[in-house]
Amino acid sequence: MGWDRLIGQDRVKRVLSSAVASKRVAHAWLFHGPPGSGKRAAALAFAQALQCKERFDGTVCNSCSACHKVPRMLHPDVHVLIPHANDAKPQDLGARVALLAESPYAVIDYSRRPDLNGSGGTGNKQVAYLLGQVQEELQAPMKYRPVEGSWRISIVTSVHSMRTAGANAFLKLLEEPGRDTVFILLAERLDQVLPTILSRCQQVRFSPLEVDEMANGLVQEGLAPADMAAVLARMADGSYEQARELALSTELRSSRDLVLDFLRQAFRASGDDVMSRVDELASHGRESVKFHLHVLLGLIRDLLLYAEVGSHAPIVNLDWQDVLSKFSRGLPHARLDVMAEAVEYAMYMVDRNVNQRIALAHLAIVLGRSMQGDTQVKPVPRLE
Ligand SMILES: [Zn+2]
Known part of the structure; x- marks a missing residue:
């Protein structure tokens, strides 16, 4: 759990854990890099390091209540947002986020997996963050203090899917963040993010993963024996998400x-x-x-x-x-x-x-x- 679940990205680990250790935690972060490079895994590990009740040096104890809850997606002060279609059912959204407890590299977004029970395919529905979702899931919770953690953390995946009205509402939040608020925005490329949002974020770049790092990850997760893991990792184009999908x-x-x-x-x-x-x-x-x-x-x-x-x-x-x-x-x-x-x-x-x-x-x-x-x-x- 914690940083162990992040494959590779040693530089990112150092940057984020030293931010926690030095108590210089920006209110808004932008993690950018190719799909499957570990942005979501890093965001969850970072959230755990921020919320851990025992360690304050950027590492995690893996035994306090926060360390138990964050990786299992049960912490009331850590939220993961995914853009969705208008008619998405709340229980479906919950089921997607819950999949991250199994692996932070699970494919949960609607554009790549329109049907949670299906294996893949492309949906025809418009998938976006609409104003209502930004108000309900990002703005509203910010009115309150954290329930049990030190921070109220929102991880906003696929930030490029934010439409104008939603982005404007979100910008207001970024301009006046609460004292104990941390936003972690995830995007594949910087040019997908509005300059006004970009300028308010601390940026962290993710590189495509090395073949060996992904192969080791597959073996450690028990998804493939070493010889097959090496084949799968080579087919995955630097994306551990893709490597897992192939293995599964x-x-x-x-x-x-x-x-x-x-x-x-x-x-x-x-x-x-x-x-x-x-x-x-x-x-x-x-x-x-x-x-x-x-x-x-x-x-x-x-x-x-x-x-x-x-x-x-x-x-x-x-x-x-x-x-x-x-x-x-x-x-x-x-x-x-x-x-x-x-x-x-x-x-x-x-x-x-x-x-x-x-x-x-x-x-x-x-x-x-x-x-x-x-x-x-x-x-x-x-x-x-
Ligand atoms: Zn802990």
């Missing part, structure tokens, strides 16, 4: 086998077998197809790296060394660049609602011919 996804393992099989059948170019793989890939809906294509692109990028650098290449699919080496030796003339472009084109088409079977069947043909070393093959069909 039952789809990933089957997807890796599925795309490898798709590639094999495309090479053999036997019509029925290819189409049965196409149907299998297309059978789980658009998001799932995009996921499989993402995995396929990762595999082709590994093949490219392997062809260039050999067995020391910084590949993602570490456990597929033998597959990559067999492919490299067996198909030295494969047009890997064309294959990568063809997958990107298929992703583009699937994103634009084309018939998925047609997009995948076309992809299979291009991949097959590219693997055979066909120099005429083009990744994108030409309209002539």
Whole structure:
């Protein structure tokens, strides 16, 4: 608990804990950096260090009532706000925030997880902080003293989702913060934040996470064994949120086998077998197809790296060394660049609602011919 839950970001830990130790705590902070870099985890650890009743040097005791309540999202003076759609139900909001007790890296926002029980997908609803939410969740509680902590702390996630009226109301709060008030605003980029808000905040920058840091985190959480954790961390683009999602996804393992099989059948170019793989890939809906294509692109990028650098290449699919080496030796003339472009084109088409079977069947043909070393093959069909 406490700082232990924050993956990497040692510089951030030092900055925040020394702010607590020196008793120079700004009333407004802005944590900015890429998704999944740990802004929310840092905000919760910082809140725990501020509220801890036993330690005052920026560390946490992990045994007082505040240390018990903050990480479990039960502390009455630590609030996490998420922007939501007009018709969001209060119990749904509560359930989302409660997920942070399991992990501060859980995906809880409406834009990335419109349905809490669903695995993903993109919602069509407008997700924003409206004036009413700012008044009710930020302004109103500030009238009172903290219930049991030293501070009243509000963690405002996705601050870029604040619309004009809400932002103006919030600005008033920032101009005259209460004595024991701390706002922690989270944003991906500085240019997403109004300059008037920005100028009132102490800024803390978060960097994308290193592969090793994320792999260790997955192992420590018991989400993956070391070899698989290394693969997942490489696929996660510096986001521990993404690494966790991949580890929790039952789809990933089957997807890796599925795309490898798709590639094999495309090479053999036997019509029925290819189409049965196409149907299998297309059978789980658009998001799932995009996921499989993402995995396929990762595999082709590994093949490219392997062809260039050999067995020391910084590949993602570490456990597929033998597959990559067999492919490299067996198909030295494969047009890997064309294959990568063809997958990107298929992703583009699937994103634009084309018939998925047609997009995948076309992809299979291009991949097959590219693997055979066909120099005429083009990744994108030409309209002539
Ligand atoms: Zn404590």
